[in-house]
Amino acid sequence: MKLVSILFIVTILSTSVIAQGERKLNKNFSFVFTGKDSITAFKITQRAKHSGWGELYGALSQELITSDFRVITEGANNANTYIIEIDYSRGFSASKMQYSDLRGQILNPTGSEIIGTFGYEGRFNPDDISKAIALKLSKTVQK
Numbered sequence: 499m500k501l502v503s504i505l506f507i508v509t510i511l512s513t514s515v516i517a518q519g520e521r522k523l524n525k526n527f528s529f530v531f532t533g534k535d536s537i538t539a540f541k542i543t544q545r546a547k548h549s550g551w552g553e554l555y556g557a558l559s560q561e562l563i564t565s566d567f568r569v570i571t572e573g574a575n576n577a578n579t580y581i582i583e584i585d586y587s588r589g590f591s592a593s594k595m596q597y598s599d600l601r602g603q604i605l606n607p608t609g610s611e612i613i614g615t616f617g618y619e620g621r622f623n624p625d626d627i628s629k630a631i632a633l634k635l636s637k638t639v640q641k
Contacts, residue, residue: 523626526619529634531604533613536640538578539568540604545585550595550624554586557624561632567639580613581605597622602631 540562544551559569570579587599598621604614616634618627 523618523630526622527616527627527630528618529614529616529631529638531614531634531638533580533604533606533639535606535613536578537567537580539570539576540580540582541570542582542584545583548586548588550588550597553595554584554597554624554628557628558582558584558631561628562635565632565636567632567635577607579607581607581609597624597627600627 542555542558542562544555562569568579582602582604584600584602586597586601589596589598600616600618600622602616603612604616605611606613616631618630
């Protein structure tokens with residue numbers, strides 16, 4: 499009986515945390531996309547060199563690939579490869595990297611036109627924000 503009670507409490511708490519995380523994401527995450535072209539791949543870059551880039555880049559790359567987009571390395575580019583340019587703040591808390599205040603732009607292949615923007619105000623988890631970006635892109639972008 500104790501085990502059932504403990505499992506019940508854990509289930510309620512985890513559901514509450516997930517719902518709280520979704521509410522925070524809905525409140526603090528913004529995404530606007532105005533592009534009309536077909537996009538098959540993205541090249542992900544950072545505006546300024548920041549520590550923690552590898553974790554954020556890896557999480558976003560993985561989510562884009564899971565959403566059936568290709569992720570191109572720095573050297574490759576073609577007419578359907580758009581650029582995701584990211585900037586964020588970071589710091590350490592209890593010896594752990596903390597990410598905050600994400601700002602991003604989606605640029606056309608030449609980098610001359612902004613066709614989308616996204617942002618997150620406050621601290622964020624790279625995995626959660628990457629899922630949100632990939633989900634929004636997969637819903638709004640023509641493949």
